[in-house]
Amino acid sequence: DAKTTQPPSMDCAEGRAANLPCNHSTISGNEYVYWYRQIHSQGPQYIIHGLKNNETNEMASLIITEDRKSSTLILPHATLRDTAVYYCIVIGAQKLVFGQGTRLTINP
Amino acid sequence: NAGVMQNPRHLVRRRGQEARLRCSPMKGHSHVYWYRQLPEEGLKFMVYLQKENIIDESGMPKERFSAEFPKEGPSILRIQQVVRGDSAAYFCASSPPMGAYGNEQFFGPGTRLTVL
Numbered sequence: 001d002a003k004t005t006q007p008p009s010m011d012c013a014e015g016r017a018a019n020l021p022c023n024h025s026t027i028s029g030n031e032y033v034y035w036y037r038q039i040h041s042q043g044p045q046y047i048i049h050g051l052k053n054n055e056t057n058e059m060a061s062l063i064i065t066e067d068r069k070s071s072t073l074i075l076p077h078a079t080l081r082d083t084a085v086y087y088c089i090v091i092g093a094q095k096l097v098f099g100q101g102t103r104l105t106i107n108p
Numbered sequence: 109n110a111g112v113m114q115n116p117r118h119l120v121r122r123r124g125q126e127a128r129l130r131c132s133p134m135k136g137h138s139h140v141y142w143y144r145q146l147p148e149e150g151l152k153f154m155v156y157l158q159k160e161n162i163i164d165e166s167g168m169p170k171e172r173f174s175a176e177f178p179k180e181g182p183s184i185l186r187i188q189q190v191v192r193g194d195s196a197a198y199f200c201a202s203s204p205p206m207g208a209y210g211n212e213q214f215f216g217p218g219t220r221l222t223v224l
Binding site for chain 1: 112139141143150151152153156163164166167197199201203211212213214215216217218
C-alpha cells in the first residue's frame with residue numbers, strides 16, 4: 001500500500017472550511033484514497049473515498065489531483081464536533097494502514 | 109440498522125489471565141477486521157477474517173493471540189496469558205463483500221483492555 005504524508009496538526013475557525021492535504025506520490029493505478037477520522041478515543045469513522053474523480057457526500061468533499069499524487073479533504077463548514085485526528089489512507093487491499101494523521105482543532 | 113457491536117467495552121485482566129473480545133459485525137457484512145491502538149499511538153491492523161476463514165493475519169503477534177469468525181456468532185479475538193503490554197484499545201470493523209479494491213469499513217466503539 002502506498003505511503004501517505006499529512007501535516008501533524010492544523011487549526012481552523014468554526015464555520016470556516018477546513019482543507020486537509022495529503023500526499024501520496026507512490027499511489028498506483030488501482031489504489032483508492034480513503035479518509036477516516038477518530039474523535040477522541042472513539043472508533044474511527046469513515047468519511048469519504050475516491051479513485052480519480054472528485055467526490056462529495058454529506059460530510060465532506062474529496063479533491064484528487066489529476067496525477068493522483070495528492071488529495072485534499074474539505075469540510076465545508078467546520079464545527080467544534082469536527083475536532084479529531086484525520087487519516088488519509090491509500091488502499092489497494094483490504095486492510096487499512098493508518099499513519100499518524102492530522103490532528104485538526106476547530107476553534108470557536 | 110445497528111452498527112458494529114463490541115463487548116465488553118472495558119475489560120480488566122490480571123497478568124497471565126485470558127482476554128476474550130467479541131465483535132458482532134453490521135447486518136449483511138461478512139468481513140471483519142481487528143485493529144489495536146496502544147496508548148498514544150496510531151491504529152495498527154491485526155487480522156482480517158471472513159466467515160470461518162482467516163484471510164490476512166500479518167499484523168497478529170506470533171504468540172498468545174488468535175482470532176476466529178465462526179459461521180454463527182460473533183468474531184472473537186482471544187489473548188492468552190495477557191501481559192501489561194497488551195493494554196490497549198482493540199477496535200473491530202466490518203465491511204460488506206468487496207467490490208473493487210478496498211471498501212469502507214465501519215468501526216465499533218472498541219474494547220479497552222487493561223492488564224494489571
